[in-house]
Amino acid sequence: MRAISRDSSSFFAAALAAAVVTFASPASALDPQCLTSPVALPNLSGPPVWFDPSPATSTWRAELNDPRWSGAPLFNLCDNPELDGCALGMAQAQVRGLIDGSTLYLQFLNVADDSQSTDDAVFVGVGIRGAAGARLAKVTLDTITAPISTLPTVHDATPPTPNSAGTLYYDEATAATSASSWAATLTQGLPPPVAPATKSWLQEVATWTNSLGGAAGQKWAVTFAIDLTQFGYAAPITDPIPLFLGSRHTPSIGPAVPLPNITTDTVAGADSIVPGNKANWALFSPPAAGCTGGITLSSTNIGVVSGSSLVDEVGVCPPIASPQPAGCPHVTNFRAKPENVPVGSQVYTRMRLANFGSVYADWPNAPWADIPGAGNPLTDASVASGWTFTPADVTGEARADFTCDRGANSYCPILSNVPAQRDQCLLVELGAPPTTNLKFENKAVYQNLWFKDLSTLEQNATINIKGLQKATGQAVDRDVYLYVQKENMPAHTNQPMELNQRALSLLRSYADHRPPHPQYQNPGNDNGKVKPRPPQIAATKAPPAPEGLAKFVRAAEESTGPSPLSVPTLSSDDALSLLWPTYKIHVYYDTGRKVHYGAADHIVLAPMVPFGYYLNHQGTFFGFSDALSGVNGLVLESLGHNWYRLRVKNEGYAQVRTVISAEESPKGPEGKDCCCKVPPVKVVVQPRCYCATPGISGDGKSAWFASLLVAGFFVRRITGRRRTRS
Numbered sequence: 001m002r003a004i005s006r007d008s009s010s011f012f013a014a015a016l017a018a019a020v021v022t023f024a025s026p027a028s029a030l031d032p033q034c035l036t037s038p039v040a041l042p043n044l045s046g047p048p049v050w051f052d053p054s055p056a057t058s059t060w061r062a063e064l065n066d067p068r069w070s071g072a073p074l075f076n077l078c079d080n081p082e083l084d085g086c087a088l089g090m091a092q093a094q095v096r097g098l099i100d101g102s103t104l105y106l107q108f109l110n111v112a113d114d115s116q117s118t119d120d121a122v123f124v125g126v127g128i129r130g131a132a133g134a135r136l137a138k139v140t141l142d143t144i145t146a147p148i149s150t151l152p153t154v155h156d157a158t159p160p161t162p163n164s165a166g167t168l169y170y171d172e173a174t175a176a177t178s179a180s181s182w183a184a185t186l187t188q189g190l191p192p193p194v195a196p197a198t199k200s201w202l203q204e205v206a207t208w209t210n211s212l213g214g215a216a217g218q219k220w221a222v223t224f225a226i227d228l229t230q231f232g233y234a235a236p237i238t239d240p241i242p243l244f245l246g247s248r249h250t251p252s253i254g255p256a257v258p259l260p261n262i263t264t265d266t267v268a269g270a271d272s273i274v275p276g277n278k279a280n281w282a283l284f285s286p287p288a289a290g291c292t293g294g295i296t297l298s299s300t301n302i303g304v305v306s307g308s309s310l311v312d313e314v315g316v317c318p319p320i321a322s323p324q325p326a327g328c329p330h331v332t333n334f335r336a337k338p339e340n341v342p343v344g345s346q347v348y349t350r351m352r353l354a355n356f357g358s359v360y361a362d363w364p365n366a367p368w369a370d371i372p373g374a375g376n377p378l379t380d381a382s383v384a385s386g387w388t389f390t391p392a393d394v395t396g397e398a399r400a401d402f403t404c405d406r407g408a409n410s411y412c413p414i415l416s417n418v419p420a421q422r423d424q425c426l427l428v429e430l431g432a433p434p435t436t437n438l439k440f441e442n443k444a445v446y447q448n449l450w451f452k453d454l455s456t457l458e459q460n461a462t463i464n465i466k467g468l469q470k471a472t473g474q475a476v477d478r479d480v481y482l483y484v485q486k487e488n489m490p491a492h493t494n495q496p497m498e499l500n501q502r503a504l505s506l507l508r509s510y511a512d513h514r515p516p517h518p519q520y521q522n523p524g525n526d527n528g529k530v531k532p533r534p535p536q537i538a539a540t541k542a543p544p545a546p547e548g549l550a551k552f553v554r555a556a557e558e559s560t561g562p563s564p565l566s567v568p569t570l571s572s573d574d575a576l577s578l579l580w581p582t583y584k585i586h587v588y589y590d591t592g593r594k595v596h597y598g599a600a601d602h603i604v605l606a607p608m609v610p611f612g613y614y615l616n617h618q619g620t621f622f623g624f625s626d627a628l629s630g631v632n633g634l635v636l637e638s639l640g641h642n643w644y645r646l647r648v649k650n651e652g653y654a655q656v657r658t659v660i661s662a663e664e665s666p667k668g669p670e671g672k673d674c675c676c677k678v679p680p681v682k683v684v685v686q687p688r689c690y691c692a693t694p695g696i697s698g699d700g701k702s703a704w705f706a707s708l709l710v711a712g713f714f715v716r717r718i719t720g721r722r723r724t725r726s
Contacts, residue, residue, distance in 0.1 A: 032240045032283035034291035034439070035099045039071040041567065047100040048107075050160050050206055050223060052150055062148065062155035064211045064221055065574070069107060070567035072096035073294075073441045077247055077259040078361060079606065087363045087427070089299055089446030091573065091584065092607050093247045093259055099286050101235040104226040110249050111219050112257075112485065112586050112610075114641050116141055116209050118167070119250035119598045122222045125267075125274050125281060126201075127176070127242030129232035134176035134242065134278045135201065136267060138169040138186055139222055142207040160206035160223070165189045168205065171267055179276030182267045201230040218485065236288035244281040246273050251483065252641045256595055256602035257588065270595040294439030295347060295430065297338045299447045300512050300572050302351075302428045305333040305401075312450050314353060314424040332404045334371060336428045341392035345438060348377045348384060348431045349400040356423040356448070357461035357655075358587040358608045360468055363444045366609075367466040368427050374402045378431035389433075423459070425611065448611040449573075449584065453618075454662035460631055461611055463646070464653040465589060472591075477650050479590040481605060484628060484642040487582040489615070492623040494666040499617060503579055511572035576614055583626065583660055584612035617662035625663055631655035 038047045048066040049059055077093040078086035092112050098105045108122040118140045125136040142163045151159055169186035176182070190200050208221040228237065248258040262273040275281065285291035303310035314332075338347045352368035359366040370376060375383030390399035426447040432438040463482075469475050490497065576582070588605035595602050615624075628644060630636040634654050637645045648654050 032285040032291070033075075034073060034294065034441075035097050035104070035241070035284045035286050036071050036073065036291075037287040038068050038098055038100055041067055041070075044068060047098055047103070047105050047225075048223070051148065051162065051204055052152075056152070058153075060152040062152055062159045064107075064109075064156060064160075064208045064223070065569045067567045067569050069096060069098070070569040072098045072107075073296075074571055075442065077245070079260045085443060087361070087444035087446055088297070088442050089448055089609065090361060090607060091586070091610050092257070093249070094571075095245050095247075097245075097284070099228075099237065102228045102233055102237065104228055104241075105223070106226070106245070107221065107223045108245075108247055109219070109221045110247055112483065112607075113220060113249035113251060114218060114483065114485075114643070115250070115252040116143055116220050117250060118143060119248075119256075119602075120220060121248050123244065123246040123248075123272055123274050124202075124224075124226070125242075125244035125278070126226060126228075126231050127278050127281065129239055129241075131232070132175040132177065132278070133173055134281075135170065135172045135191070135231070136182075136244070136272065136274050137191075137202050138272055139163065139202075139205060139224065140167045140169075141209065141220060141222070142167045143209065145207075156208070156211035158208070158210040160208050160211070163205035163207055163222075167207075168202065169271070170202075171272075173267075173276075176276065176278035179265045179267055179269075182276055184268060186268045186271050201227045203227060218487070237286040238289045240283040240285050240289070242278050242281045243284050244274050248273060250598075250602065251643065253639050253643050254600065254602060255481070255588075255590075255605045256597075257605045257607060259607070261591065261604065261606050263593070270597050291439075294340065294441040295338050296340050296441045297336060297428060297430055297445050298514070298572055299445050299449070300514075301337040301339065302426060302445060302447055303335065305335050310335060312426075312447055314426050334374075334402045334404065334426075336400045336430075338392075338398045338400070338430060340396050340441070341398040342438070343394055343396070344391050345398065345436065346389040346391050346433050347398045347400065347438065348387075348389060348433055350374075350376045350378050350429040350431070351402060352427045352429075353424040354427070355462040355464065356425050356459070357463055357611055358448075358585075359464045359466070360471065360589065360608050361606075362467070362471060363427055363429065363446075365467055365471060367464055371402065371404055373404060378429060381434065384433075425609075446609055448609055450613055451616070452613045452660075453616050454660065455617070455664060456659070456661040457613065457615070458657065458659050459613075460655050460657050461585070462653050462655050463587060463608075463648060465608075465648050466651050466653065468589065469651050474592065475650050476592065477652075478648055480608075480646050480648050480654070481588045481590070481639075482628070482636075482644040482646070482656070483586040483588075484626075484644070485582075485584045485586060485612075486624075486626070486642070487577050487584075488579060489581045489583065489624040489626070492625045492663045492667045494622065494668065496620045496622055496666075498620050499581070500579070501616075501618070504616065507575050507579055510570070510575045514568045514572060515566055581615040581617075581624065582612065583615060583658070584610055585628075585658075586610045613658075613660070615660065615662070621662045621664050622666050623663055624660065626658065626660045629657050629659075631657050 038045065044059060044067060046059065046068065048061070048068045049057070050062050050066070053060055074094055074096050076086035076088055076090045077095060078090055080086050093108065093110045095106065095108050097107075106124065110120070113120060121138050121140045123136065123138050125134055127134045142161050145161050145164050147159045147161045166188065168190070169188050170191040171182050171186050172191070173182045203225045205224040206222065208223070211221070228241070233239065233241070246259055248256060250256055258273045260273065262275055265276045266272055267274045267276050301310070303312050304314055334351050336349045336351070341347055351371050351374055353371060354366070354368045359368070373386065375386070377384035377387055386402065388401040390401070392398040427444065428447075429444045430440055431443070463480055465478055465480065468478070587608040587610060589608060591604045591606050593604040595604055628636065630646065632655065634646060634656070636656065639645055646654055
């Protein structure tokens, strides 16, 4: 078992429509999601500004993860219409939004695409206040226009690209009750003006195609602003706003992955995934209505208690009378620590397990097994008595504990979903005790990305589609697609390198203890009005920062705003993948549907739960090697570009095996391992520095941290940069 230190989620956001391919239910008007307002940060206030304002101001930062986004909740995009129903850990796409006056700012981020093209798109629909009408826009990636050339002091390595009118498509309905009430096709270019507006309601549209580092094409983002006055809203906005938010990415091998997977009644047919009936969109409450976000739970805060730490690997132990593997405890203590909980409030949890690997991404109905004896406290009050639910303290952190005792003849935990593996994934769901009314930002989280130390890792994983027959109404065998996403994993070479352990530790500390949300709702006082928290300049639970980093953070606070480590702009997964070698397997099943857009027909894929590893190696090595194969004769078909396909029987499962090594010998001539003499030059594995930073010493460590911060913590690819040491 290894200490938890990652948020397998991160990425990702939430889907806001109702008619989905499997299990979604209509969005509830009684439980709107929250939009938040920008929070004041030291020397940095107001909404994000990514294009050159006129006149230019010192608050202009052409970086995707501007710290001013830290006040916005970060949600997964999935097949569930309710934002809080998208379990963190899907790592497909995410979205966040802020309202400043009468302007809505939105950021979409896709992290699982292996290519970038105009077939990739985001979708937004906005309902008109007090009327049946609505408008929508489809924004495709601008892969042709050059990024901005005039840059502020703080900017990403690849700055944003202003979208041309040719990447924008619009539609409008005076009564948005079905797809037939909209135009049959989307209009390209600027929409017709809406009185009394003098400009488009969609503004400041930007494509970010390589700002996040990593292998080219793996990640992209779109940001834009919406003028809500053109929809009948005026500041301060207090009415709930009907919104649809969705995205679609198209991998290099050709299929489509829309989030959510809307199957019927879509506006303009396959040209969008927007439901024609506005009633199937989600409602969002603005800050002026007292909505400020809710309770959150990340995968860094769930697991098994080991001393003063939580561990992320859960192992199935045999009955006591059987031979015992090393480390199998008689008693297993499970724990979850929800955050942003009102002081004195309890939060109930349900904990379930599945074989390490992937199941379909419907956490209420997928084949997860309750921990023996734990039951489901969310629906059975008598079961809750076996748990210990500790109310939240002044930090907003509550606690839920369950002790699982194997006894004389039982497993702990025991699984009903066969074949049982020793290694298990953990799913934790959140709920409010009876008679309480708590708001949740997310109600579930997967723990499916583990930390592993190398030299060599060999691990089996189960791909389980049990439950899809009931969810889809189709009793069919299915093609399942696997996309292997590798970050910060240079190939095996003859060049020695080593990981910067101090930098890894710093990012891991951030992931474990993300800074508190810079705003909160003060329950019971001032009628629930929002009060800003005192500025959090340093991650209070992080270890002491190296001297060079501390100096840079202080300098940054005095000039361009806070360090990215001082506010929760980055998800835990975002932060870790900046530098941690990451091996993540995204899994999809073929829905049996096809859509036509662009110049081709596309198979529609639905995402399953991804799984994988954060990897580490102490000392010198010569790069990574890896392999993915089938188990027990399974044929794993390689499709190229790190994509694979396998066939799984209806309601069945398949197993795959990963082998990953940090190679401790040089590759040798002609690709053969050898015992050659190690060259005298050592490569330190670290991000590429794209800029010079005045006032930073050249001691290597300080320069590394400075470059990491100046780049906004977005550089994600290990480059094997050479540096001679005396």
